[in-house]
Amino acid sequence: MNNRFKIILLRLLSPIFAIFLAALISSLVIVFIHQNPLKVFVTMFSFSFRRIDSIAIILYNATPLIFSGLAVSVGFRMNLFNIGVEGQYLMGAFLAALVGFSIKGLPAFIHLPLTILSAIVAGALWSFLPIYLKVKKGVHEVISTIMLNYISFSVIHYFIADLLMDKSQKMLNGLGSPLVRMPKLMPTALMPRMREFLNMFGFNIPKHVYLNWFFPLGILLAIGIYYMLMRTPFGFELRAVGHNPDAARTSGIKPEKVYFMGFILSGAIAGLVGLSDLLGYFGYMDLDFPRNYGFNGIAVALMGQNSPIGIILSAILFGFLNRGAEGVQTFLNVPMDTVIILQALMIISIVIITKVMNDYIKRMEKREVSKNASGRTAGVQL
Amino acid sequence: MINAVEVKNITKRFPGVTANDRINLEIKRGEIHAIVGENGAGKSTLMKILSGLYQPDEGEIYIFGKKAVISSPVKAIEMKIGMVHQHFMLIPRFTVLENIILGSEIRAGISIDNKKAKKIVEDLCSMYNFSINLDSRVENISIGQAQRVEILKVLFRGADILVLDEPTAVLAPQEVKELFLNLRRLKQEGKTIVFISHKLDEVLDIADRITVLRRGRVVGSAVPGEITKEQLARMMVGKPVLIDLKKRETDPGEVLLSVKNLRVKDPGGKSVLNGISFEVKGGEIFGIAGIEGNGQKELAEAIIGLVNIDSGSIKIRNIDIKGLSVNQIRKMKVAYIPEDRHKNGLVLPMKVWENEIMGFQRDDKFYKKPLLKLKSAQDFTRSKIREYSISVSSINQAVEDLSGGNQQKVILARELSENPDVIIASQPTRGLDIGATEFVHEQLLKKRDEGKAILLISADLEEVLALSDRVGVMYNGSIIAEFKPGEITLEDVGIYMLGGPEKKVSGE
Ligand SMILES: Nc1ncnc2c1ncn2[C@@H]1O[C@H](COP(=O)(O)OP(=O)(O)OP(=O)(O)O)[C@@H](O)[C@H]1O
Ligand SMILES: [Mg+2]
Numbered sequence: 001m002n003n004r005f006k007i008i009l010l011r012l013l014s015p016i017f018a019i020f021l022a023a024l025i026s027s028l029v030i031v032f033i034h035q036n037p038l039k040v041f042v043t044m045f046s047f048s049f050r051r052i053d054s055i056a057i058i059l060y061n062a063t064p065l066i067f068s069g070l071a072v073s074v075g076f077r078m079n080l081f082n083i084g085v086e087g088q089y090l091m092g093a094f095l096a097a098l099v100g101f102s103i104k105g106l107p108a109f110i111h112l113p114l115t116i117l118s119a120i121v122a123g124a125l126w127s128f129l130p131i132y133l134k135v136k137k138g139v140h141e142v143i144s145t146i147m148l149n150y151i152s153f154s155v156i157h158y159f160i161a162d163l164l165m166d167k168s169q170k171m172l173n174g175l176g177s178p179l180v181r182m183p184k185l186m187p188t189a190l191m192p193r194m195r196e197f198l199n200m201f202g203f204n205i206p207k208h209v210y211l212n213w214f215f216p217l218g219i220l221l222a223i224g225i226y227y228m229l230m231r232t233p234f235g236f237e238l239r240a241v242g243h244n245p246d247a248a249r250t251s252g253i254k255p256e257k258v259y260f261m262g263f264i265l266s267g268a269i270a271g272l273v274g275l276s277d278l279l280g281y282f283g284y285m286d287l288d289f290p291r292n293y294g295f296n297g298i299a300v301a302l303m304g305q306n307s308p309i310g311i312i313l314s315a316i317l318f319g320f321l322n323r324g325a326e327g328v329q330t331f332l333n334v335p336m337d338t339v340i341i342l343q344a345l346m347i348i349s350i351v352i353i354t355k356v357m358n359d360y361i362k363r364m365e366k367r368e369v370s371k372n373a374s375g376r377t378a379g380v381q382l
Numbered sequence: 383m384i385n386a387v388e389v390k391n392i393t394k395r396f397p398g399v400t401a402n403d404r405i406n407l408e409i410k411r412g413e414i415h416a417i418v419g420e421n422g423a424g425k426s427t428l429m430k431i432l433s434g435l436y437q438p439d440e441g442e443i444y445i446f447g448k449k450a451v452i453s454s455p456v457k458a459i460e461m462k463i464g465m466v467h468q469h470f471m472l473i474p475r476f477t478v479l480e481n482i483i484l485g486s487e488i489r490a491g492i493s494i495d496n497k498k499a500k501k502i503v504e505d506l507c508s509m510y511n512f513s514i515n516l517d518s519r520v521e522n523i524s525i526g527q528a529q530r531v532e533i534l535k536v537l538f539r540g541a542d543i544l545v546l547d548e549p550t551a552v553l554a555p556q557e558v559k560e561l562f563l564n565l566r567r568l569k570q571e572g573k574t575i576v577f578i579s580h581k582l583d584e585v586l587d588i589a590d591r592i593t594v595l596r597r598g599r600v601v602g603s604a605v606p607g608e609i610t611k612e613q614l615a616r617m618m619v620g621k622p623v624l625i626d627l628k629k630r631e632t633d634p635g636e637v638l639l640s641v642k643n644l645r646v647k648d649p650g651g652k653s654v655l656n657g658i659s660f661e662v663k664g665g666e667i668f669g670i671a672g673i674e675g676n677g678q679k680e681l682a683e684a685i686i687g688l689v690n691i692d693s694g695s696i697k698i699r700n701i702d703i704k705g706l707s708v709n710q711i712r713k714m715k716v717a718y719i720p721e722d723r724h725k726n727g728l729v730l731p732m733k734v735w736e737n738e739i740m741g742f743q744r745d746d747k748f749y750k751k752p753l754l755k756l757k758s759a760q761d762f763t764r765s766k767i768r769e770y771s772i773s774v775s776s777i778n779q780a781v782e783d784l785s786g787g788n789q790q791k792v793i794l795a796r797e798l799s800e801n802p803d804v805i806i807a808s809q810p811t812r813g814l815d816i817g818a819t820e821f822v823h824e825q826l827l828k829k830r831d832e833g834k835a836i837l838l839i840s841a842d843l844e845e846v847l848a849l850s851d852r853v854g855v856m857y858n859g860s861i862i863a864e865f866k867p868g869e870i871t872l873e874d875v876g877i878y879m880l881g882g883p884e885k886k887v888s889g890e
Contacts, residue, residue: 231753233743240740243729250688250718250726251741252709 010361018357019317022349026342033338040328047327048320053209056198060211061319062312063276064089064290066218068297069304069311070225071123071270075141076306077229078242078262084130084145085270086294087152088123092271093278094156095122097285098164100185100278111188116275123271124264126152131263135256141263149294160287181286191279212280214272218315221269222308238262270294296347303351305358321346384447386411386543386574387432387463392441394427396783398775401427402438403598409543411446414565414575416585419595419618420815421787422773425578428595429545432576433465434458445543464536466546468786469724470528474521479503481520482534506537510567525674526557533564544568546577548786550584551812554673554841556876562588580787580815582611594618615816623816630831634851635664638835639685639804643694646680654680656859657694662835664803667826669850670839670861672879677859678839679721682806685837686718687711698804712741717802719793721809721839727793730782734774735763737781738796766795770821786813794822798829805829808839823849843875857881 027037048054068085075082082088096119103111130148133139159182166183191212195205205211229235237258240248245255273293278285300318304310325339387409394402401424409415417425430436432443434452443450445461452458455465472481479496482503487494503516514523514530523531529549536544550558565575565588579585585592586606593603594617602617615623639662646655655677662668670678683689685696687708696703698714712718720726728737739748739759748759763777772791774784781789790813798805807826811819826849830836840846846853847867854861855878863878874882 227753231756233749233754236736236743236754240729240732240736243731244725246725247727247729247740249708250686250720252707252712253741254707254709 010357018350018353019346021353022346025349026345029338029342029345033334035332035334040332040334043327043331044324047331048323052203053206054323056194056203056205056209056211058316058319058323059215060209060276060280061322062315063212063215063218063280063319064273064293065296065300065315065318066215066222066312067269067273067276068293069300069315070218070222070308071266071273072294072297072301073304073306073308073311074225074238074262074266074269076242076301078238078259079245080134080259080263080266081142082127082145082263082266082270083142083298084127084148084267084294085273085297086292087145087149088126088267088270089273089294090152090156090289090291091126092119092123093274093285093289094159095119096189096275096278097182097185100189101183101284103189104186106186106188108188111186112191112279115185115189115279116272119271119275120268121271123273124268127263127267127270131260134263135259156285156289157287160285166284179286181284184284185279189279190283191275193280210281212276214276214280219312221272222312225269226308234258234261273297299347299351303347303354305354317350318347384411385409385444386413386446387576388444388447389428389432390442390444392428392431392438392443394424394431394436394438396775397779399773400598402431405441405595405598405600407593407600409574409576410591411574412569412572413590414569414577414588416589416592417576417578417595418580418582418585418592418614421791421813421818422597422785423595423618423815424598425595426547426785429465429547429576429578432458432543433463433545435465459536459539459541462540462542464539464541464544466529466532466536466544466549468547468549468551470532472520472528472531475519477517477519478514478523478527478531479516481531482516482538486539503534503538506534509571510537510564512564524557525552526554526560529553529557529561530564542572543574543576546575548578548580548813550579550581552674552841554879555843556880557673558584580813580819582614582816586611586614596620618815619817623820629827629849632665632831632851634666635833637661638664638699639837640697640700641681641685641694642697644681644684644696645692645694646677646684646689647692648680653692654859655684655692658859658861659694660854660861660864662804662837664833664835665830666852667830667836667838667850669846669853669867670837670856671843671846671853671875672841672856674721674841676856678808678856680859681856682718682720682808682837682839685711685806686716709741715800715803717797717800717805719797719805719807719810721812723789723793723812728781728789731780733778734767734772734781734784734792735760735777737792738763738766738777740796742796742800762799766792766799770795771818787815787818790814791818794825798825802829803834805834805836806839807836809841810838811840811842811845819845843872843879847872847875855879 023041030037030040048058068089071085072082096115099118100115106114126148130141130144133144134141161180164182166181168183169178191214193210193212194215195209198205229239237248237253240253241255241258249255274289277290296318300311300314303314321343325343328334329336329339385408389405389407392402392405393400405428417428419425427436431438432452434455434457437453443452445463450461452461458465473484476484479500483499488499500516507514512530512534514527520528520531533544549561553561569575589606591603591605592614594601596618604614612623642659644655644658645653648654658681660668672678680689684691687703687706691704698711698716701714703711724730729740739762742748743754748755760777766772767774767777770791772788772795774788781792784792794810810826811822814822826836826838838846838849850867852864852866855863855875857879858881
C-alpha cells in the first residue's frame with residue numbers, strides 16, 4: 001500500500017481505532033460485572049443513533065463540553081493549567097440565574113444577552129484572583145484554582161439554600177418539602193431551542209430534546225478562538241509566551257500581561273459552560289446543578305489536542321458516551337456507578353491512545369515527506 | 383590500521399532538503415578529525431546520526447570495523463561513541479561529580495558508591511590533565527569548565543570516540559587553548575575525536591584531517607599543512623572568499639548610548655555589575671572583550687530593559703531608560719541580539735515567519751486591526767531570507783528545524799531590519815560560517831558608517847579587535863581596561879581578560 005495513502009487512512013481511522021481499543025479494555029470490566037460486552041456496545045450505538053432526536057441529545061450533551069474544552073485549551077496554549085473552569089462556570093451560571101430571575105420587564109433581546117454577559121463576567125471575575133496571585137506573587141495556578149473551586153461550591157450552596165432560595169414554591173396540600181432552588185428565570189432570559197428551526201428543515205425533533213442555540217454558538221466560538229490564536233497579535237503573543245516566555249519577553253512582549261488577559265479570557269469562556277443547561281433546560285439554579293463539566297473539559301482539551309476542531313469532535317464523542325450510557329443503564333439494568341466507571345475508563349483510554357497514535361502518525365509523516373523530497377539539496381526554496 | 387568510524391553512502395533527508403547526500407567518510411582511530419562547511423551543510427545532522435539521535439535513510443556505518451545500527455544515544459554509548467552537546471545538559475544545583483555520574487551511578491547494593499565513582503573520575507582527570515574541582519556546584523563554574531564536565535561525562539561512560547559539535551563557539555581564546563590541550567591528550571591516549579568548527583584557524587591548528595561538506599555532500603578532504611586557510615574556505619564555499627575587512631575612518635557623532643556607574647544585582651542579591659561607565663557615539667563600535675560570565679550578559683540585559691538597575695543610569699539619546707519596558711526601549715530604536723538564541727532569541731516551535739516578525743507583531747506593517755497581515759509578514763520573511771541567504775525549506779517550517787547558523791541569521795535579520803540607532807550585539811556571529819560572519823561584520827560596519835551606535839559583546843577577541851573603534855575589557859562586573867585596537871598587544875588584552883592589573887588606557 002502506498003505510504004501517503006496509509007497516513008491519510010490512519011489519520012481518519014485513528015480516533016475510531018482509539019475508541020475500538022478503549023471498548024476492548026472496557027469489555028474486561030463489563031465481563032467482570034457479568035454482562036455481555038457486545039450487547040452493551042450494541043445497545044450504546046443503537047440507542048444513540050437510531051433516531052434523530054437521540055443525535056440531537058448527543059449534541060446537547062456536547063454543548064457545555066465545547067465551552068469548557070475551549071476554556072481549558074486557552075490556558076494550555078499559554079502553558080497554564082486552568083483547573084478552575086469548574087468553579088468559574090458555576091459562578092457564571094449562578095450570576096446568570098440571578099440576573100435572569102431578578103430583573104423583570106426587559107424584552108428578550110436585551111434580557112438574554114444581559115444574562116449571558118453576566119455569566120461571562122462572573123467567570124472572568126472568578127479567574128481574576130488566581131491569575132493575579134500567579135503573576136504578582138508566583139502562586140501556582142493549579143493550587144489557587146482548586147481552592148477557588150471549593151469556595152465556589154460553598155458560596156453557591158449558601159446563596160441557593162439560604163439567601164436566595166425560592167420561598168414561593170407552593171406545596172400541594174402542605175405535602176412534601178420545597179425544592180432547594182433559586183426562583184425560576186424570566187422567560188425573557190431563556191435560550192430558545194433549536195427544535196422549531198430544525199423542524200423547518202424536515203427534521204422531526206420532539207419536545208423532550210433540549211438542544212438549543214448554545215450549540216451553534218459554541219461552534220462559532222471555537223472558530224473565533226482559532227482565528228484569535230492564529231491570526232491576531234494577541235494570539236501570536238499567547239502562543240509565544242506559552243512556548244518560551246523568555247524569548248517573548250526579550251522581544252518586548254510582557255508575559256505577565258499575556259498570562260493575565262489569556263487567563264481572564266479562559267475564565268470568561270468558562271462562564272458560559274453552564275448556560276446551555278441553565279437557560280436551555282432547567283430554567284432555574286438548584287443545588288443539583290450539573291457538576292464536573294470543568295473537569296471533563298480538561299479531558300476534552302487533551303483529546304482534542306487544543307485544536308478548536310478537535311475540541312468540538314471530542315466534545316461530541318463525550319456527548320455520545322453519555323447518551324450511550326443512559327441506554328445501557330435503562331435497557332441492561334447496569335447500575336449507574338458501573339456506567340460511570342465504564343465511561344471514565346473509556347475516556348482515559350481514548351485520551352491515551354489518541355496521544356500515542358498521533359505521535360506515531362507525526363513520525364511517519366516526517367519520514368514520508370523526507371522520502372518525497374529526495375534529490376533536492378539544501379538551499380533556499382520558497 | 384582499523385578505522386574508528388566508517389560511513390558509507392549515508393543519506394538523510396528532511397522535508398524539502400537532503401541534509402546528508404551519500405556521505406562517505408573514514409575516521410581513523412586516534413585522530414582528530416574536523417568537519418567543516420557552511421551553515422546548513424549537514425554537519426550536525428551527520429554527527430547526530432553518529433550519536434544515535436537521527437537514523438539515516440540510506441547507507442551504512444561501521445564502528446571499529448563492525449557494521450553498526452545506532453538506533454539511540456544509549457546504543458551509541460554502548461558502541462563507545464559519546465556526543466558532547468553544544469547546549470550543555472547539566473543540572474546547575476548538582477556538583478560536578480554528581481553531574482558526571484548522573485544516570486550511570488556505580489551501585490553498592492541499593493545505594494550509590496560515590497567514593498568509587500569519585501576515584502574513577504579523579505583518575506580520568508589526572509590521566510587527561512583535566513583541571514576541575516569535582517565538588518563545586520555546576521552553577522558556579524565557567525563555561526569552559528562546564529564543557530569539561532560534558533567531556534568527562536562521556537569519558538566516564540566509556541566513550542572511545544568523542545563527537546563535539548562546535549565546542550569552541552562558546553569559549554574565550556584562553557579556554558580554547560585549554561580545550562585543545564585536553565583534546566591532544568585524549569588523542570595520545572588513543573581516543574578518536576570528531577569535531578565541528580567554523581573557525582578555520584583552529585581547525586588548521588588541531589585537526590589531523592579535515593573533511594569539507596557542502597550542501598549535504600562531501601566535497602573534499604585535506605590535511606593541515608598542505609592547505610591554507612584561504613584554500614579551505616574556498617573549498618567550503620565553492621568560490622574564493624575574501625577574509626578582509628575594510629574599516630573606514632569615521633567621525634563619531636553625538637552620544638547615543640551612555641552608561642554611568644551602572645550597578646546590577648542578580649536575583650540572589652549578589653552584585654554582578656559594579657559601577658560600569660562608558661559611552662557609545664553614533665558611528666562608533668564599542669567592543670566588550672572578556673571571558674563569558676563576567677557581567678556581559680547582565681550589561682546587555684540592563685540596556686534592553688530585561689533586568690532591573692540597582693543604581694546608576696543608562697541613557698539612550700540622552701533619555702534615561704529607568705523604568706521603561708523592553709518594548710518601550712525597543713521602540714526607541716534599540717535592537718538586541720541575545721547571546722543565547724534558544725533561550726532568548728527564538729520561539730523554537732513557532733514558524734520561521736513568526737519568529738521573523740517576533741516583537742513587531744503590532745506594528746502597522748504587520749497588523750491591521752484586528753488581524754495580522756499574513757501576506758506582509760510572509761513577504762517580509764521571504765525578502766529577509768534572500769537578503770541574509772537563510773537556508774530554509776519553507777517559511778512555515780518550525781525554526782527549530784533550521785541549522786544553528788541559520789537560526790542565528792533569522793535573529794540577525796529581524797533585529798537589524800527596523801533600522802535601529804543603537805545595536806546591542808551579543809555574540810552576533812556565534813555559530814555562523816565564514817561567509818555569514820563576513821556578511822554580519824559588513825552589516826555592523828555599514829550601520830556604524832551610517833552613524834549608528836553599536837555595542838559589540840563577543841568572546842571572540844579577534845572579532846572584537848577587528849570591528850571595534852574602542853574596546854573595553856570586562857572582568858568580574860567591571861570594565862578594567864579601555865583602549866583602541868592596536869594600542870596594546872593581544873597578550874596584554876589576554877592578561878586583562880584574566881583580571882590583570884587595573885589600568886585605564888583611554889583613547890580619548
Ligand atoms: N529536524 C530537522 N527537521 C527538518 N530539517 C532539518 C532538521 N535538522 C536539520 N534540518 C535541515 O538540514 C540541513 C542541514 O542541517 P544541519 O543542522 O546538519 O547543518 P549544519 O551543517 O550543522 O549547519 P550549522 O553550521 O548552521 O550548524 C539544514 O538545511 C536544516 O534546515
Ligand atoms: Mg550545526
